Amino acid sequence: MDENWDDLRLFLAVSRLGGLSAAQEKTGLSPATLGRRITALERQIGVPLFVRRQTGYVLTEAGQDLLAHAEEVERAMLVVARWREGTQTQRSVRLSAGNWTTDFLVRNIDAVWTSDDPAIEFVMANARIDIGHRAADIGIRNARPTDPHMAGRKVGSVAFALYGTLEQSxxxxxxxxxxxxxxxxSARWMAAQLGHKMRLRGNGVHAVRELVAQGAGLSVLPCFIGDEDARLCRMGPVIADLSTEQWLVAHHDERHSPPIRRVIEKLVTLFDEAGPLFSGQRPGAIHPEAEQG
Structure with missing residues (x-):
């Protein structure tokens, strides 16, 4: 048997995404081509790897075993790719965070990066980026990592409150x-608690903040965003149900790499200094009619 990395890469995509159509965008191959490649791999190995169902592809016991081995190969290939990148050019550190946290980091870039530091690539996304498979080097998350390959460090907490303008009620x-x-x-909380008062919606957090700043309505924002915007004021107390922890997450194998370690240390210092702002202890303006708890 002469397996190759390309076959295992396609197998991993179908396994993780649960089907051929779902893996089409990830692999760049059509479902028909993917189906032929998976069938050829099964014939080569000599056992079925998937159970084909109308709802998707489900791994057999042999498929589960191969998945574990293929992920080991993937990790090794990524290490080789990183090594090759390092021999060709200075590597960048990919930093994954949500929209608001990325906004904060960009506004405080001098505390995170200088021209003498490794290059930083911000990977901003609503969905959680997979650090375990090296889609990013460092992640800022709202919970302790549970993956045994991940290392985490708690750097504070994040509070939320309702914000508007002084002209609003x-x-x-x-x-x-x-x-x-x-x-x-926060969006689910607003829908559940204040959905009956919702008159406007936006599919981007920055657009929502601008609507609030223009007096179009109120919205829930992280305190580290709302309290630093001079156009906004708190319209009520910190919302206890929405408070979360703040964690720095990195892969165990790479967290001691000098470029990654350097960025982590700067992030720890920045979040420590900004702790009161993130936890809602540094309010900006408070509306005169707001009830504070």
Missing amino acids: PDSSIVGLSGDTSTSP
């Missing part, structure tokens, strides 16, 4: 979130 209508952003805890 705490009873004003609500600006909600739609699309991918509507799945965040």
Whole structure:
């Protein structure tokens, strides 16, 4: 048997995404081509790797075993790729965070990066980027990592509150979130608690903040965003149900790499200094009619 990395790469994509159509964008191959390649791999190995169902592809016991081995090969290939990148050019550190945290980091870039530091690539996404498979080097997350390959360091907490402008009333209508952003805890909380007052929605957090700043309605924002915007004021107390922890997450194999270690140390210092802002202890303006707890 002469397996090659390309076959295993396609197998990993179908395994993780649960089917041929779902893996089409990831691999760049059509479902028909993927199906032929997977069937050829099964014939080469001599056992079925998937159970074909109308709802997708489900791994057999042999497929589960191969998945574990293929992930080991993937990790080794990524290490080789990183080594090759390092011999050709200075590597960059990929930093994954949500929209608001990335916004904060960009506004405080001098605390995170100088021209003498490794290059940083910001990987901003609503969905969680997979550090375990090296889609990013460092992640800023709202919970301790549970993957045994991941190392985590708690760097504080994040508080949320309702924000508007001084010209508005705490009873004003609500600006909600739609699309991918509507799945965040704050968006779900607004929909459940204030959905009856929702008159406007936006599918991007920055658009929602601008609508609030223009007086179009109120919305829930992280305190480290709302309290630093001079156009906004708190319309009520910190929302206890939405408070979360803040964690720096990196892969065990690479967290001691000098470029990654350097960025982590700077992030730890920045979040430590900004701790009161993130935890809601440094309020900006508070609306005169707001009830503070």
